Amino acid sequence: MATMESLIGLVNKIQRACTVLGDHGGQGMSLWEALPSVAVVGGQSSGKSSVLESIVGRDFLPRGSGIVTRRPLVLQLHKTESGAEYAEFLHAPKRRFTDFAAVRKEISDETDRITGKTKQISNIPIHLSIYSPNVVNLTLIDLPGLTKVAVEGQSDSIVEDIENMVRSYVEKPNCIILAITPANQDIATSDAIKLAREVDPSGERTFGVLTKLDLMDKGTNATEVLEGRAYRLQHPWVGIVNRSQADINKNVDMIISRRKEREYFETSPDYGHLASRMGSEYLAKLLSQHLELVIRQRIPSIIAMINKTIEELNAELDRIGRPIAADGGAQLYMILELCRAFDRVFKEHLDGGRSGGDRIYGVFDHQLPAALKKLPFDRHLSLKNVQKVVTEADGYQPHLIAPEQGYRRLIDGSITYFKGPAEASVDAVHFVLKELVRKSIAETEELKRFPTLQNDIATAANEALERFREEGRKTVIRLVEMESSYLTADFFRKLHAEPERKPEKNANPPGPNNDLYHDHSLRRIGSNVSAYIAMVSDTLKNTIPKAVVYCQVREAKRSLLTNFYAQIGRREKERLSAMLDEDPQLMERRSQIAKRLELYKSARDEIDAVAWK
């Protein structure tokens, strides 16, 4: 089984790590809160600081009249084997204090840094570690002394503020309460005992400490209390004799004062029989032993809590993505992977699986036919216009059999109208594709953390789509122009072979005038051209989608990012890492989680190593 030192040392290590991470509790169950600690509680001038100092064996706490301890002091004691003795503050981690007078000054300076040189209090703790061969591994928290009245320069709420702060520490079920009461005060009026009773009614985590035994009135003694008859606690009361103010002024050494304390009990007629269970050294051992017991009981629940937290942190890391590799090759690989992930989503949109691709079919099936239908052929092939075009084409010599030139001009004129719907189809599909790029970027989970790369991909994809649009436009215009460059002669031959249809009943009856430009023949020209244009329209209705798919959709699927790949392949490392820039908040969050994870894992390893030794 683990030794006491290693167990308490373990807790100290974990607490220290928690402190470094800023994990002092906060919301929810934190590792810090799962660990036991010892809080020193008592009225002002009851001797709290003195008890702490004699446990540590060094003189390092600020002293003076009135309210001296104005911020919680989290004091971690680490026993050293080497004999080295020094102190370190968390807020000044690089500085090693070997002069304990300087430690005292730093505590009071650091207190003032937050509270100013006032008599105000703050609940932001100061963290101090003391390494010494003369201590046991222990974490102690020194708290401002409880008071009954506010003094000059303090707010009216100070009494309550202090009590609330102290309570916030001692009400935690893992907090061991060191309740300090001066022996020259009636135990029934002890602030420390009053608060301890409130938060720990069964007394199982309260240690009663009686200070100033040497200051009791002659003829009185504290055996009633020390033997547990005056006020019963689960743990035995410990009596203490600290240095008096006179001793402090004379700079009496702590080691000497410990010896004097021991002698006091050994030679005391009142407490001689209790001597082996009195004094600050005994108190330190008692606390240490109790702490060990508590830790041992708590190990299973601490491990369970650590494991649960590790799981949660891992899940969160997975969600926000793992850190990015540092070398250029790996970064390039990562960028390509991310592009491929985007490309996959984009293709799913086109090929089905995700919505959006069907809108392209909508362009071909609705938009294009509707636009073709709306073309103003009625106007272009109106009797008046046919007559105008045909007569103009004939010039001074009317046509003999059929107005060949007139036909050609009417057809050419009509076919030009197809350019509009052809280009509109190209544009419509372009916008669908662009929208799909935007959607796909937003939907690519892997890309979420890389806003810069998202931008780069969007820019590259849109550039490519622009090129495809240009190609599509050229191709469909070419299709239209091809229609006017060579007409289907067969169509007219067939027309010629057909017997002339009888004019409809409500049409003008053929007059005696056999004029070439007579309504009837003009109407016939118009209807022939119209039939031809209808055939061309049918053809284009089929070929424009083919051209659009060939130039735009197929290319988007095949080579949307081809140019981009070539570009990034040539880029130097700095630009690659710039592309993988993340949201700074996210990076911060990740590094926090990573640090936490590290802490929890090492805590688990340490517990494993200690608990099963």
Ligand SMILES: Nc1nc2c(ncn2[C@@H]2O[C@H](COP(=O)(O)OP(=O)(O)OP(=O)(O)O)[C@@H](O)[C@H]2O)c(=O)[nH]1
């Ligand atoms: N004679 C004697 N004096 C003591 C004893 N304990 C404390 N004192 C004196 O009582 C005074 C107050 O002691 P501190 O240890 O500063 O008390 P505190 O509770 O830490 O005070 P605050 O932090 O201001 O609340 C000092 O002058 C000590 O020397 C003791 O056991 N015997």
